[in-house]
Amino acid sequence: MKNEYLKIAISKEDFISQIFLFFAVSFLGIFLFAVNREIGNIFSWETIVLVTSIVALAISYHQKTIFTLAAGLVGISIWIVTKMSNWLVVDEIKIKSAAIIAVLALLSVIFYLFGRLHEAKSLFKRFSLVYLVFGILPITAVLLFFSSRPGIGTIGEMTQGDPIFSSWQVTVTILLLAIAFIGLLFYTKSKQLISNSEAVALVFLVVLLESKIFLPEQIVSIGASNELYFYGQEQLSNLGVIWAIIYNFVIFFQLLGLILLGYVRRESWLINIGAVFLFILIFIKYFDWFFTFLDKSVFFIIAGVLLFGLGWFMERGRRYVVSNIEQK
Amino acid sequence: MTNQELIKQKAQILFSQNLTKEEIYKNLLSEGFLVDEINLFFKNISTEKEKEENPKRTIFIILIIGAVLVAAGIFSFVASNWQEMTSFVKVSIILISMILSYSLGFYFQEKRNLPKLGGALIILGVLIYGAGIFLVAQIFNIRANWPDGFILWMVGAVAMSYATKQYSLIYITMVLCLIAIFAYPPNIINSISGGAVLLTSTTVLFMALITTSLVGFFVRKKFLEQDLNFY
Numbered sequence A: 001m002k003n004e005y006l007k008i009a010i011s012k013e014d015f016i017s018q019i020f021l022f023f024a025v026s027f028l029g030i031f032l033f034a035v036n037r038e039i040g041n042i043f044s045w046e047t048i049v050l051v052t053s054i055v056a057l058a059i060s061y062h063q064k065t066i067f068t069l070a071a072g073l074v075g076i077s078i079w080i081v082t083k084m085s086n087w088l089v090v091d092e093i094k095i096k097s098a099a100i101i102a103v104l105a106l107l108s109v110i111f112y113l114f115g116r117l118h119e120a121k122s123l124f125k126r127f128s129l130v131y132l133v134f135g136i137l138p139i140t141a142v143l144l145f146f147s148s149r150p151g152i153g154t155i156g157e158m159t160q161g162d163p164i165f166s167s168w169q170v171t172v173t174i175l176l177l178a179i180a181f182i183g184l185l186f187y188t189k190s191k192q193l194i195s196n197s198e199a200v201a202l203v204f205l206v207v208l209l210e211s212k213i214f215l216p217e218q219i220v221s222i223g224a225s226n227e228l229y230f231y232g233q234e235q236l237s238n239l240g241v242i243w244a245i246i247y248n249f250v251i252f253f254q255l256l257g258l259i260l261l262g263y264v265r266r267e268s269w270l271i272n273i274g275a276v277f278l279f280i281l282i283f284i285k286y287f288d289w290f291f292t293f294l295d296k297s298v299f300f301i302i303a304g305v306l307l308f309g310l311g312w313f314m315e316r317g318r319r320y321v322v323s324n325i326e327q328k
Numbered sequence B: 001m002t003n004q005e006l007i008k009q010k011a012q013i014l015f016s017q018n019l020t021k022e023e024i025y026k027n028l029l030s031e032g033f034l035v036d037e038i039n040l041f042f043k044n045i046s047t048e049k050e051k052e053e054n055p056k057r058t059i060f061i062i063l064i065i066g067a068v069l070v071a072a073g074i075f076s077f078v079a080s081n082w083q084e085m086t087s088f089v090k091v092s093i094i095l096i097s098m099i100l101s102y103s104l105g106f107y108f109q110e111k112r113n114l115p116k117l118g119g120a121l122i123i124l125g126v127l128i129y130g131a132g133i134f135l136v137a138q139i140f141n142i143r144a145n146w147p148d149g150f151i152l153w154m155v156g157a158v159a160m161s162y163a164t165k166q167y168s169l170i171y172i173t174m175v176l177c178l179i180a181i182f183a184y185p186p187n188i189i190n191s192i193s194g195g196a197v198l199l200t201s202t203t204v205l206f207m208a209l210i211t212t213s214l215v216g217f218f219v220r221k222k223f224l225e226q227d228l229n230f231y
Helices: A012-038 A045-063 A066-087 A098-119 A122-146 A149-158 A168-190 A196-213 A238-264 A268-290 A296-327 B003-016 B021-030 B035-080 B087-111 B115-139 B147-164 B167-194 B199-226
Strands: none
Touching: A012 A045, A012 A066, A012 B167, A012 B199, A045 A066, A045 B199, A066 A098, A066 A122, A066 A168, A098 A122, A098 A149, A098 A168, A098 A196, A122 A149, A122 A196, A122 A238, A122 A268, A149 A238, A168 A196, A196 A238, A238 A268, B003 B021, B003 B035, B021 B035, B035 B087, B035 B115, B087 B115, B087 B147, B115 B147, B115 B167, B147 B167, B147 B199, B167 B199
């Protein structure tokens, strides 16, 4: 049935079995933690997370459950990111923490491509949705963060330190993920599972987020500290302004792209995600730009009125586009 | 006869042949009915079903509130007379009220054909059973991690749900599982200073793992047999 795959569960039995298998995976993780503690912490907690995630993924594919798939993907991401942060300090040398964002970005685009890959088979259509969501959400959240003042400050901090080549684990992880991304990109493109514009957008996002690991330290603020806060008095340096412009443009066009993609592919959930993030973006931008300039009462009144207008626009526009899709 | 009445007539025959919704849909399409008309028919069915279900749901909610209040009353009685009662009396009250509740529930559900009332009494029995676990632990000063109680409660609730075919008990077990899942990790982490986690907790956790896996796989198997079309 149309859009049946968008449902979390298609019946009461489906929901109950999925949630209990999810509980089983959670209890497996906790049980392994407890046993590990009893035997004197032989394994690290990251290893237990990895083992539990692999079991969750195996159950997902065997039983076609999406709750355990989501848990498995989150677990794998947590494992990679924590491992990366452990590898970033080698013999008291601190390596650029931009590597974490680089890995997260690569993982996200890989999940996205996996999503498109699963879409081809109706049996795995629901899996596809989970992969796509886990591909889109982290990358959008990262772009949203980098487009704000604290985010630009973080760019400065993340580019401090030694090059990633100081740690072979970091280098190999990024290299392997990059190879996986390129391989999947070519495969999905050759099977016509993604459009040209989607492929270009993915490559652009990867290049943008990976570029930081090769850049020298970015001085993004004028002052002693290279940190920026929402309400601080620190001024952006010229470089900071350039990064602010780049990320604000990228996040704006990425969200527009999501909505457009939803329209072209007749996927209303993509339009909804795009609309929600667009709303968050406008809200953050308003705080970012006007909080320190305007009188607080004027600030909140204008914010309220803007939200009413935005809500009205989103309700009308989103409903129009979604109903247009459903009619077609 | 309107088209909707015609569809209804045809659909009733098809429903009696135990065909799936999709098959009935295809059948009606091949009979020459329009997609919009068929959709309208299915929409009307679900609205009628909802109308039928609403009063039943209200009765069940009222009965559940009743069960919760009775359970609260029993435990406030035990708590207020805590000092005066011997351990034997305390445990007896818990056991008798639990057995009574289960027996009445089973009687009303199976013998009197009052599934809502019977179900509510069985739920009351499960609530008494769960609270009983914590009371017994307190009475006899049992050394254990407190989330263990929720897992023991969950296992009992699952067994009762399976025995009485009460789906609503499954929702109670979900809440119990969630409490245990959130409560255990801090307990394990805090045990760094105090040494290892109690061995009983590990055993109880293993029991939780087996129980939830069995429920998950068992219900899934049943579901996959029914909905093979979807997968």
